Amino acid sequence: MSEEKKVPSAENPYKLLKLKSTGAEKWAAGIPAVMAAFSDLFEEGVPIRGMKALFSMNQKGGFDCSSCAWPDPDDERSPVGEYCENGAKALAEEATTKKVTADFFKKNSVYDLAMLTDFEIGRFGRLAEPMYMPKGGTHYQPISWDDAFKKIAEHLTALDSPDEAAFYTSGRTSNETSFLYQLFAKEFGTNNMPDCSNMCHETSGFALMPTLGVGKGTVKLNDFYDTDVIVIIGHNPGTNAPRMMSALEKGKLNGAKIIAINPIPEAGLMGFHNPQHLNGVLGNGISLADLFLPVKINGDMALLKAMELLLLDFEKKSPGQVFDHDFIEKKTGGYDEFIKQFENYRLEDLAEESGVPAASIYQAVQMMAFKKRIIFCWGMGLTQQPNGVDMLKEIVNLLLLKGSIGKPGAGVCPVRGHSNVQGNRTMLINEKPTQQQLDRLKEVFGFEPPRKHGYDVVRAIKAMHAEKVKVLFSMGGNFISATPDTTYTAEALRKLRLSICVSTKLNRSHLVHGQEALILPTYSRSDLDIVNGQPQLISTENSMGIVQSSQGILKPISDKLINETQIVCRMAMATLGTRSVINWQQYANSYDAVRDIIEKCIPGFEDYNRRVREKGGFYLPNAARDGNFITEKYADRAVFTLTTIPDNTLKEDEYLMATTRTHDQFNTTIYGLEDRYRGIKNERRVIFMNQKDIDNSGFAAGDKVDLFNYDDDIERIAPLFIIVPYSIPQRNTLTYFPETNVLVSINNVVGESNMPASKYVKIKIRPHDPLNIGN
Numbered sequence: 001m002s003e004e005k006k007v008p009s010a011e012n013p014y015k016l017l018k019l020k021s022t023g024a025e026k027w028a029a030g031i032p033a034v035m036a037a038f039s040d041l042f043e044e045g046v047p048i049r050g051m052k053a054l055f056s057m058n059q060k061g062g063f064d065c066s067s068c069a070w071p072d073p074d075d076e077r078s079p080v081g082e083y084c085e086n087g088a089k090a091l092a093e094e095a096t097t098k099k100v101t102a103d104f105f106k107k108n109s110v111y112d113l114a115m116l117t118d119f120e121i122g123r124f125g126r127l128a129e130p131m132y133m134p135k136g137g138t139h140y141q142p143i144s145w146d147d148a149f150k151k152i153a154e155h156l157t158a159l160d161s162p163d164e165a166a167f168y169t170s171g172r173t174s175n176e177t178s179f180l181y182q183l184f185a186k187e188f189g190t191n192n193m194p195d196c197s198n199m200c201h202e203t204s205g206f207a208l209m210p211t212l213g214v215g216k217g218t219v220k221l222n223d224f225y226d227t228d229v230i231v232i233i234g235h236n237p238g239t240n241a242p243r244m245m246s247a248l249e250k251g252k253l254n255g256a257k258i259i260a261i262n263p264i265p266e267a268g269l270m271g272f273h274n275p276q277h278l279n280g281v282l283g284n285g286i287s288l289a290d291l292f293l294p295v296k297i298n299g300d301m302a303l304l305k306a307m308e309l310l311l312l313d314f315e316k317k318s319p320g321q322v323f324d325h326d327f328i329e330k331k332t333g334g335y336d337e338f339i340k341q342f343e344n345y346r347l348e349d350l351a352e353e354s355g356v357p358a359a360s361i362y363q364a365v366q367m368m369a370f371k372k373r374i375i376f377c378w379g380m381g382l383t384q385q386p387n388g389v390d391m392l393k394e395i396v397n398l399l400l401l402k403g404s405i406g407k408p409g410a411g412v413c414p415v416r417g418h419s420n421v422q423g424n425r426t427m428l429i430n431e432k433p434t435q436q437q438l439d440r441l442k443e444v445f446g447f448e449p450p451r452k453h454g455y456d457v458v459r460a461i462k463a464m465h466a467e468k469v470k471v472l473f474s475m476g477g478n479f480i481s482a483t484p485d486t487t488y489t490a491e492a493l494r495k496l497r498l499s500i501c502v503s504t505k506l507n508r509s510h511l512v513h514g515q516e517a518l519i520l521p522t523y524s525r526s527d528l529d530i531v532n533g534q535p536q537l538i539s540t541e542n543s544m545g546i547v548q549s550s551q552g553i554l555k556p557i558s559d560k561l562i563n564e565t566q567i568v569c570r571m572a573m574a575t576l577g578t579r580s581v582i583n584w585q586q587y588a589n590s591y592d593a594v595r596d597i598i599e600k601c602i603p604g605f606e607d608y609n610r611r612v613r614e615k616g617g618f619y620l621p622n623a624a625r626d627g628n629f630i631t632e633k634y635a636d637r638a639v640f641t642l643t644t645i646p647d648n649t650l651k652e653d654e655y656l657m658a659t660t661r662t663h664d665q666f667n668t669t670i671y672g673l674e675d676r677y678r679g680i681k682n683e684r685r686v687i688f689m690n691q692k693d694i695d696n697s698g699f700a701a702g703d704k705v706d707l708f709n710y711d712d713d714i715e716r717i718a719p720l721f722i723i724v725p726y727s728i729p730q731r732n733t734l735t736y737f738p739e740t741n742v743l744v745s746i747n748n749v750v751g752e753s754n755m756p757a758s759k760y761v762k763i764k765i766r767p768h769d770p771l772n773i774g775n
């Protein structure tokens with residue numbers, strides 16, 4: 001049979017492994033985490049290379065860990081660095097010496113590769129040379145860099161309009177590359193810059209910008225050490241920001257109370273042993289969270305309103321002691337209207353809707369009523385909800401009542417995901433740049449940048465599906481596996497005339513490609529980047545707005561790799577030629593030159609080259625952090641917002657599903673098949689359910705089921721999952737992505753931010769039927 005007819009699968013194979021479910025762990029980190037970290041490095045067969053790199057990670061003169069965006073403490077690094085288990089796994093992925101070469105692609109068709117799981121695909125090692133898929137081809141073949149850039153230029157210049165191209169960014173790209181990349185897209189003529197923020201923290205920006213006047217968090221690391229209450233809502237730091245745990249521990253030891261709000265009691269929130277203090281300073285039996293509120297999926301809005309209602313009660317009983325009236329009067333607008341709404345709410349109703357007993361809510365409010373320094377941290381549990389923007393505005397409301405923003409030990413902390421996702425945005429990777437930003441680019445470079453807003457991720461997928469976008473360039477990431485509605489998105493990607501992926505490792509987006517496709521291999525954060533004999537340093541911005549330098553140390557695994565900056569500059573030169581007003585060659589030669597020009601275009605980067613070399617880097621300006629709220633609505637005041645509680649009624653046989661990460665994956669990169677803290681071994685196709693739901697629906701633990709979604713009157717199926725009973729509210733379920741992305745409708749999005757609402761998917765669960773697997 002000719003292979004052209006066979007379409008490579010956009011999904012993981014529908015096959016089960018051998019699940020061992022051991023029950024959730026009570027403790028996160030500690031010695032098992034250290035052992036797991038080192039064993040990953042050894043498994044990749046790179047102990048010396050890996051160890052050398054591990055000792056350099058997050059140390060001065062070393063490189064910035066690519067696993068998350070949590071900042072490093074400046075003064076007190078442990079002898080083995082501020083490493084964490086998952087940072088070490090990320091490093092093992094990069095430091096591996098296994099290579100994916102032209103010979104590998106000759107032996108394996110994309111169809112065959114797509115039959116493997118994401119875990120298996122990731123094991124092949126680092127991409128070693130540029131590859132090209134011709135129209136109708138079944139195998140990638142080698143291509144020279146020059147020819148690859150020619151191909152891109154041919155396709156881009158053949159478009160009827162620059163808006164027929166889209167330029168995606170994942171969040172690992174350095175500030176330097178990001179700046180050049182968006183500059184190229186704009187000089188080429190489009191703002192079509194979808195990025196991973198469109199699936200991640202876009203919601204946070206949409207909530208914080210209008211209410212506080214900045215789209216970012218307002219706290220610094222030190223604020224955690226000296227605060228009264230830390231609320232962690234919709235975030236799983238034990239797995240996804242393990243270095244945050246040390247900050248939480250320190251805060252707690254200094255007297256802060258920690259409240260965790262999550263449908264499930266994540267091990268990292270409930271118990272924690274700091275691996276840097278081998279016995280655990282908190283001691284056995286002391287939980288990190290002082291209080292756990294088991295909210296229903298999307299019950300957070302009702303919960304936050306219940307907290308505010310109770311705070312108002314406390315305030316009425318002790319006037320002036322609970323709310324910060326001075327702050328409210330001088331620094332905010334909209335208070336009276338905001339307070340009025342509480343006449344309509346009753347605690348019992350709100351508690352019922354949130355899923356949290358009123359007594360527990362009362363306990364939480366007691367912890368904060370007479371305190372002034374409160375920090376709210378959040379993650380995807382809120383940003384990926386349909387009403388995520390409103391819920392985050394409600395958090396701002398609560399903090400404004402307490403005057404708990406813009407002062408030490410207080411504020412908002414959206415915990416960013418990718419290690420430089422925040423920097424990408426600061427560098428103007430954004431489908432909706434402001435006129436002011438564009439004016440500045442025009443002034444500095446002398447070309448007219450496009451003014452029309454471009455496509456975000458969801459809109460880009462729809463545009464590809466409608467054949468309005470014909471070329472997709474991806475700077476990192478794994479588009480097909482990270483995005484929703486897998487079947488629809490795969491159709492969209494296959495319609496492209498050309499898909500281009502700049503990548504470090506093989507992934508499914510190389511296999512679900514356009515009519516023609518290019519894979520351009522590049523350096524990772526830990527690789528030593530030498531340009532014209534000079535080792536280069538790059539810079540990134542972490543979750544707290546600190547810009548810092550990073551310098552890789554590992555010898556690149558192949559001399560056919562080129563760095564991301566060179567890729568952008570050579571693409572620009574090939575595509576724009578003499579029509580460009582920018583000296584791309586100069587920027588390809590020196591990152592210092594790139595930083596000099598960034599300094600001219602983006603506020604806060606004065607003296608960039610000197611300051612980035614200082615210990616600990618430098619903070620970007622953040623008016624809200626300093627207590628200045630420059631908002632559109634009230635000019636110099638923060639904004640109280642009126643929000644509503646959503647109706648979460650489900651049909652009789654419906655469940656809500658939140659998709660999440662295991663402890664053994666970084667987004668779509670699957671490190672292993674365990675989710676240790678949740679007690680899952682050797683399986684990813686599991687669905688966590690409440691035992692009562694399992695009983696009521698006639699299922700039993702370990703049953704095989706198929707999952708369905710019916711949004712837009714389309715039947716979407718994710719077959720073959722195993723039921724695991726878990727401590728989760730009734731009618732709520734949890735599964736892992738990317739396996740269940742196929743169930744997330746492209747139209748199931750967060751209001752305003754237009755992010756996929758991947759934590760709010762309505763599903764039905766039926767006994768497994770082999771017919772649902774197809775062939």
Ligand SMILES: Nc1nc2c(c(=O)[nH]1)N[C@H]1C(S)=C(S)[C@@H](COP(=O)(O)OP(=O)(O)OC[C@H]3O[C@@H](n4cnc5c(=O)[nH]c(N)nc54)[C@H](O)[C@@H]3O)O[C@H]1N2
Nearest residue numbers: 086234235236240297298379380381417418661665666667
């Ligand atoms: N090791 C590792 N580190 C990572 C990543 C990784 O994949 N692996 N990914 C990185 C990226 S890009 C990001 S964005 C971050 C993601 O880090 P997180 O924001 O922690 O992302 P998730 O794992 O999706 O988990 C979100 C949490 O929300 C909870 N949740 C689900 N629904 C609700 C709800 O309705 N209400 C509340 N209150 N909680 C809810 C889930 O139970 C889960 O604990 O981590 C970054 N760091």
Ligand SMILES: Nc1nc2c(c(=O)[nH]1)N[C@H]1C(S)=C(S)[C@@H](COP(=O)(O)OP(=O)(O)OC[C@H]3O[C@@H](n4cnc5c(=O)[nH]c(N)nc54)[C@H](O)[C@@H]3O)O[C@H]1N2
Nearest residue numbers: 170200476477478482502503504505507659667668737758
């Ligand atoms: N259902 C569901 N879907 C989700 C989420 C969810 O919670 N649920 N989370 C969403 C979130 S928060 C995010 S951020 C997105 C993530 O979406 P992406 O950022 O697109 O996905 P990643 O899995 O992080 O990308 C991994 C790939 O990046 C490449 N890579 C790694 N390092 C580098 C580098 O230094 N340079 C380059 N050029 N390439 C590199 C490797 O080839 C690797 O295969 O997924 C989103 N999708």
Ligand SMILES: [Mo]
Nearest residue numbers: 199200417418
């Ligand atoms: Mo993310």
